[in-house]
Amino acid sequence: MSSHEAWIREPLVLGDKSYHDISNDIARPIEGKANKQWWIAFTFAVVAMLWGLGCIMYTIGVGIGTWGLNKTVEWAWDITNFVWWVGIGHAGTLISAVLLLFRQKWRMAINRSAEAMTIFAVICAALFPGIHMGRIWMAYWVLPLPNQFGSLWINFNSPLLWDVFAIGTYFSVSLVFWYIGLIPDFATIRDRAERASKPIRVAIYGLMSFGWSGNARAWHRFEEISLVLAGLATPLVLSVHTIVSMDFATSVIPGWHTTIFPPYFVAGAIFSGFAMVLTLMLVMRKVVNLEQYITINHVELMNKIIMLTGSIVGVAYITELFMSWYSGVEYEQYAFLNRASGPYWWAYWAMMSCNVISPQLFWSKKLRRNITFTFILSIIVNIGMWFERFVIIVTSLHRDYLPSSWIMFYPSWVDIGIFVGTIGIFFTFFLLYARTFPVLPIAEVKSILKSTGSQYKK
Amino acid sequence: MISTKEIHGLFGDEEVLKASAKALVKKGVHIKDVFSPFPIHGIDPIIGVPPTRLHIAGFIYGLVGMGLALFMFWFTLIMDWPMNIGGKPNFSLLQNLPAFIPIAFEMTVFCAAHGMVVTYLIRNNTYPGKKNWNPDSRTTDDKFLIQIDLGENSVSKEEIEAILKETGAEEITQK
Numbered sequence: 001m002s003s004h005e006a007w008i009r010e011p012l013v014l015g016d017k018s019y020h021d022i023s024n025d026i027a028r029p030i031e032g033k034a035n036k037q038w039w040i041a042f043t044f045a046v047v048a049m050l051w052g053l054g055c056i057m058y059t060i061g062v063g064i065g066t067w068g069l070n071k072t073v074e075w076a077w078d079i080t081n082f083v084w085w086v087g088i089g090h091a092g093t094l095i096s097a098v099l100l101l102f103r104q105k106w107r108m109a110i111n112r113s114a115e116a117m118t119i120f121a122v123i124c125a126a127l128f129p130g131i132h133m134g135r136i137w138m139a140y141w142v143l144p145l146p147n148q149f150g151s152l153w154i155n156f157n158s159p160l161l162w163d164v165f166a167i168g169t170y171f172s173v174s175l176v177f178w179y180i181g182l183i184p185d186f187a188t189i190r191d192r193a194e195r196a197s198k199p200i201r202v203a204i205y206g207l208m209s210f211g212w213s214g215n216a217r218a219w220h221r222f223e224e225i226s227l228v229l230a231g232l233a234t235p236l237v238l239s240v241h242t243i244v245s246m247d248f249a250t251s252v253i254p255g256w257h258t259t260i261f262p263p264y265f266v267a268g269a270i271f272s273g274f275a276m277v278l279t280l281m282l283v284m285r286k287v288v289n290l291e292q293y294i295t296i297n298h299v300e301l302m303n304k305i306i307m308l309t310g311s312i313v314g315v316a317y318i319t320e321l322f323m324s325w326y327s328g329v330e331y332e333q334y335a336f337l338n339r340a341s342g343p344y345w346w347a348y349w350a351m352m353s354c355n356v357i358s359p360q361l362f363w364s365k366k367l368r369r370n371i372t373f374t375f376i377l378s379i380i381v382n383i384g385m386w387f388e389r390f391v392i393i394v395t396s397l398h399r400d401y402l403p404s405s406w407i408m409f410y411p412s413w414v415d416i417g418i419f420v421g422t423i424g425i426f427f428t429f430f431l432l433y434a435r436t437f438p439v440l441p442i443a444e445v446k447s448i449l450k451s452t453g454s455q456y457k458k
Numbered sequence: 459m460i461s462t463k464e465i466h467g468l469f470g471d472e473e474v475l476k477a478s479a480k481a482l483v484k485k486g487v488h489i490k491d492v493f494s495p496f497p498i499h500g501i502d503p504i505i506g507v508p509p510t511r512l513h514i515a516g517f518i519y520g521l522v523g524m525g526l527a528l529f530m531f532w533f534t535l536i537m538d539w540p541m542n543i544g545g546k547p548n549f550s551l552l553q554n555l556p557a558f559i560p561i562a563f564e565m566t567v568f569c570a571a572h573g574m575v576v577t578y579l580i581r582n583n584t585y586p587g588k589k590n591w592n593p594d595s596r597t598t599d600d601k602f603l604i605q606i607d608l609g610e611n612s613v614s615k616e617e618i619e620a621i622l623k624e625t626g627a628e629e630i631t632q633k
Contacts, residue, residue: 018600019495019599019600020599020600023495023599023600144530144534152539153534153535153538153539154534155535155541155543156530156531156534156535156557156558156561157535157543157544157546157554157557157558158543159560161561162560162561162564165560165561165564165565165568166560166564168564168568169564169565169567169568172568172571172572173567173568173571173572176571176572176575177571180575180578183584184495184496184598187590187592187598188495188598188599190590190598191590191592191595191596191597191598191599192595192598192599194595195595195596206589206590207586207587208586209590210579210584210585210586210588211583211584211585211587211588211589211590211591212582212584212590212598213493213590213591213592213597214493214494214495214592214597214598215491215492215493215592216491216492216493216494216498216501216502216505216507217491217507217582218582218584219494219496219497219498220497220502220507220509220510221510221512221578221581221582222497222578223497224510224512224513225512225574225575225578228512228513228516228574229571229574229575232516232567232570232571233567233571235563235567236564236567239560239563239564243560246560442495443495443496443497444496446495446496446600447496447497
């Protein structure tokens with residue numbers, strides 16, 4: 001069979017698969033029964049989720065005084081977690097949109113799960129500004145609705161409102177982008193269930209597949225909409241974290257008020273997003289036996305992106321330091337001196353070593369292709385990126401202009417509980433997804449089989 | 459006995475199907491549709507699928523979204539209830555526009571994407587509760603199917619079947 005891909009490129013689908021094998025391999029977790037490990041993981045996730053929901057109820061009932069915030073540090077864990085989750089939510093759309101535009105075929109193995117991860121991460125992220133409002137039942141006040149308060153409208157000049165629109169658009173567009181790709185795969189599951197005479201599964205996947213039949217006209221439109229949605233989602237994904245960074249950058253707080261924030265945040269978001277994709281994929285490929293689809297080659301390619309974005313983040317950190325000195329503004333200089341050598345020095349140096357030093361180890365090809373090392377490093381990066389947001393937010397606030405109001409921030413058990421809860425929500429959703437949704441795009445993997453399958457490269 | 463209305467040729471490979479479709483069209487056979495588990499590149503010109511205008515619709519939806527956003531800014535913050543926010547020029551949409559760009563962009567993307575998705579689902583005739591109409595359930599797995607409506611064709615049934623068989627159809631069914 002002819003191949004129009006360079007012969008020296010490593011195959012993306014190993015193990016001499018036929019089209020039918022691909023359907024079988026990807027449908028297996030959906031059609032089979034969950035094993036013991038899945039139930040154990042699911043139980044832990046649900047317990048964490050329930051604990052978090054309990055803490056959220058407590059917050060709503062008593063007020064945000066239950067958090068560790070004080071008059072000087074008015075933003076801390078909640079916004080740190082918000083930015084952290086939004087950042088994690090960036091890899092999915094980046095993989096499916098930007099890599100589609102660049103015609104990177106290796107995205108096929110990871111895009112579906114990365115998009116799922118995006119959606120669940122954005123749900124976790126959106127929770128924090130919601131509950132930080134205090135009176136969450138008035139959350140609809142962020143929408144431009146006619147009201148009885150003397151024609152008072154929402155403030156379109158405010159970056160916090162930009163965020164509402166950015167996150168809302170990002171979430172809903174990612175969701176439909178994901179679902180458009182899922183429809184043909186649900187149809188595959190539906191038709192398999194029909195042949196296996198499983199009426200309940202036929203009904204459920206029949207409903208979810210919207211009656212997809214795979215005719216030529218539909219596929220023609222499918223390709224068109226995938227491409228145009230990718231074209232729309234690419235600037236969208238860049239805009240979202242840009243706008244998140246503007247929550248800080250448009251303020252006058254030393255340490256926040258910097259023009260480097262938008263590209264710096266976007267690079268950081270991709271960095272942490274890919275780290276989380278790797279954490280999840282390395283476990284998933286093992287658990288559901290997809291090592292022939294998510295290969296070492298895929299892991300290495302993702303590690304290269306981690307190395308690149310990690311280096312961009314490192315350059316941004318150093319540029320920030322240089323600019324604070326070069327600006328000649330003593331408040332700016334103090335903010336950065338305080339970060340590195342003040343009471344939160346440990347957070348700063350944790351961030352520096354996790355985000356700047358550790359990804360540089362990926363210059364070694366041996367380490368890039370080492371699964372255990374990659375897994376550990378992906379977790380280190382996730383921790384580092386959490387500290388980055390903590391450093392930016394808390395250390396910039398805790399020593400403000402009046403030394404009499406200088407104070408430390410300590411999280412309360414409710415702060416920690418809600419954070420643990422969002423991790424629970426995320427994994428509950430992801431584990432349910434891994435058992436009920438096709439975790440790889442069946443149709444798209446089939447479409448690249450002939451150009452990149454191992455048996456066609458011999 | 460009901461007379462045959464449709465002929466379905468089932469194939470195991472998309473390249474074989476493409477060659478067969480070419481041969482059929484050359485003989486003047488009109489192919490009603492092709493069903494496949496993934497998009498077959500290059501099939502559209504052979505069976506005469508016109509290029510979709512979905513992207514044009516998307517562009518228009520985007521313009522509508524941006525127009526809506528600009529109207530919203532003008533009506534709420536300029537016309538109805540101007541507020542002094544950080545001394546920004548609240549008397550003119552144009553002068554206050556830099557602060558409105560992010561939301562104008564988001565609204566453009568929002569309307570373009572969702573408008574296009576709704577149009578896509580309507581044009582494909584897919585919606586929740588719709589029953590699938592692929593003639594053979596294996597076409598979402600590993601088989602490829604050519605659907606020929608005899609009512610639309612002047613070529614005889616036997617001749618079509620002969621071409622299908624000759625060009626490598628694994629199964630030929632009449633309906």
